[in-house]
Amino acid sequence: MADTLSRPLRIPRLSLSLSGAVVAAVVLVALFVPVLFPVDEQAVDLAAKLRPPSWDHPFGTDEVGRDLLLRCVHGLRISLLVGVVAALVATVVGTAVGALAGALGGWADRVVMRVVDLFSSVPHLLLGIFVVAMFRPGIWPVIASVALTHWLSTARIVRAEVLSLRSRPYIDAAVVGGASRWRVTVRHLLPGVLPQAGLAAVLMVPHAIWHESALSFLGLGLPAHQASLGNMVQAARGSLLAGDWWPTLFPGLFIIVPTLAVAGLAASWRDRLNPRRRSELTL
Amino acid sequence: MLELSRITAGYERRAPVVRDVSLTVAPGEAVGLLGPSGCGKSTLARVAALLHRPYSGTVVVDGRAAHGWRHRAPREQRTAFGVVFQQPRLSADPRMRLADLIAEPLRATGRRDEAAARVDELAGRVGLSAELLRRRPHEVSDGQLQRACLARALVLRPRWLICDEMTAMLDASTTAALVAVVEDYRAESGAGLLTVGHDSVLLDRWCDRTARWEDLASGAG
Known part of the structure; x- marks a missing residue:
């Protein structure tokens, strides 16, 4: 009995340290490996195309003989850049819009939230494709596309939280104390929603990475030669059908493992915000 | 003067908790408002402090009628009040x-x-x-x-103090200490007090006058 009770407690703790270690490793690799080993990841070697993993090429080579380990690391760097910047932009926009709607209430709230509903009613990959389609391929349109489609959920979360904080007596006390609407929002409401907004931002990073990969996989993201994880999986489709598994497997793992690790971190953070909520991985 | 006249207020228009209640506090006067929990006395206190807009009725603070509540009240009218809440x-x-x-x-x-x-x-x-x-x-x-x-x-x-069940969560010695602080402040400033509670012994000893909710409210159940 005691054993079955202690088990659910032990698993999240293990996943916390494991996720933390994986996230730290991913960030360090993405930041420093390309700087410490400045090897050209675009170097083509047609004599060595589609080699399986070996000592020379631990992840093997792709269909034009480029080293897959090197390209995975560069792809991770680009994916993280897209994920982090897009999540930050989306969080800032979402928090501002949600706080505005929640703090003003009334008509402003209704109008803003109907706009949010309108955007949410379009599948966001479709909306994202629309955004990238308006620009030349490149990293900034991809970031803009992901950010513009992901502030909606943050706006909803922040608005709900602001609405619940707004009815607390300490807000009444601030009103009696002469605080302006602006001061109440900035000094009492926003600091109260920051933990939730931060959690939403962390959870958004892996989602944004998926989004970048999906856009690149559809051929709408980064230029085809660029070593992005989505581009690599896309390029590997043909060789997978021929039985060459490594050009698909390794970039795939580079998408999945950091995603799970960030989700694990965020899940334990959420449990700390609300100990009553069960831990589950949702993306 | 703090004059509340014919206040009807609540959280649902069809079933207001405060119905047609009038209450006046003179400068320097201490008025206790006594009533069972859930009767609407806290809502009346929030209306008096310009924190809750009533459905009807008027609030006149030092000769000036209140036209807006919360942020819509001018700052000097809002800050004429000091409010202490229950929790x-x-x-x-x-x-x-x-x-x-x-x-x-x-x-x-x-x-x-x-x-x-x-x-x-x-x-x-x-x-x-x-x-x-x-x-x-x-x-x-x-x-x-x-x-x-x-x-x-x-x-x-503040010229007006509103204490909404200020001492309900506290022990006797803290209650006595806080009441003494309020009374010292009133003695030196001449501020009026509206204190809401359900402890008739405390309110009778503390206040110049104790108003019973059932006497104030003509229509309230």
Whole structure:
């Protein structure tokens, strides 16, 4: 009995340290490996195309003989850049819009939230494709596309939280104390929603990475030669059908493992915000 | 004068908790409002402090009728009130140290430079040590937090004090100490007091006059 009770407690703790270690490793690799080993990841070697993993090429080579380990690391760097910047932009926009709607209430709230509903009613990959389609391929349109489609959920979360904080007596006390609407929002409401907004931002990073990969996989993201994880999986489709598994497997793992690790971190953070909520991985 | 006339207020228009209630507090007067829990006396106190807009009725503060509530009330009308709420835990921003909590109304009204001296003075009055002032709400007891909330209510030197069940969560000695602080402040400033509670012994001893909810409310059940 005691054993079955202690088990659910032990698993999240293990996943916390494991996720933390994986996230730290991913960030360090993405930041420093390309700087410490400045090897050209675009170097083509047609004599060595589609080699399986070996000592020379631990992840093997792709269909034009480029080293897959090197390209995975560069792809991770680009994916993280897209994920982090897009999540930050989306969080800032979402928090501002949600706080505005929640703090003003009334008509402003209704109008803003109907706009949010309108955007949410379009599948966001479709909306994202629309955004990238308006620009030349490149990293900034991809970031803009992901950010513009992901502030909606943050706006909803922040608005709900602001609405619940707004009815607390300490807000009444601030009103009696002469605080302006602006001061109440900035000094009492926003600091109260920051933990939730931060959690939403962390959870958004892996989602944004998926989004970048999906856009690149559809051929709408980064230029085809660029070593992005989505581009690599896309390029590997043909060789997978021929039985060459490594050009698909390794970039795939580079998408999945950091995603799970960030989700694990965020899940334990959420449990700390609300100990009553069960831990589950949702993306 | 603080004049509430024919106030109807509540949270649902079809079933207002306060129906057609009138109440007047003279400058310097202490009025107790006595009633069972859930009767609407706290709502009336919130209307009086311009925190809750009534469906009908008028509030006249020092000869000026209130036209807006909450942020729509002019700042000098809002800050004429000092309000202490029932639950100190909910009326303190959990992220603020007690010293900042007390100083916040001064900072919000652009009188930042007075804050340090005023906080020291009020902390002495309500009996909070310098060490307690550095703590956050979750690190102090309900009684200590309510002392800080009373200090915050007094920091702008209000002409009207509204205490909504201020002592309901507190022990007898803290109750006595806080009532003494309120009375000292009223003696020197001449502020009027509206205190809401369900303890008739306390209200009868504290106030010049105790109004019973069932006598005030013509239509309330």
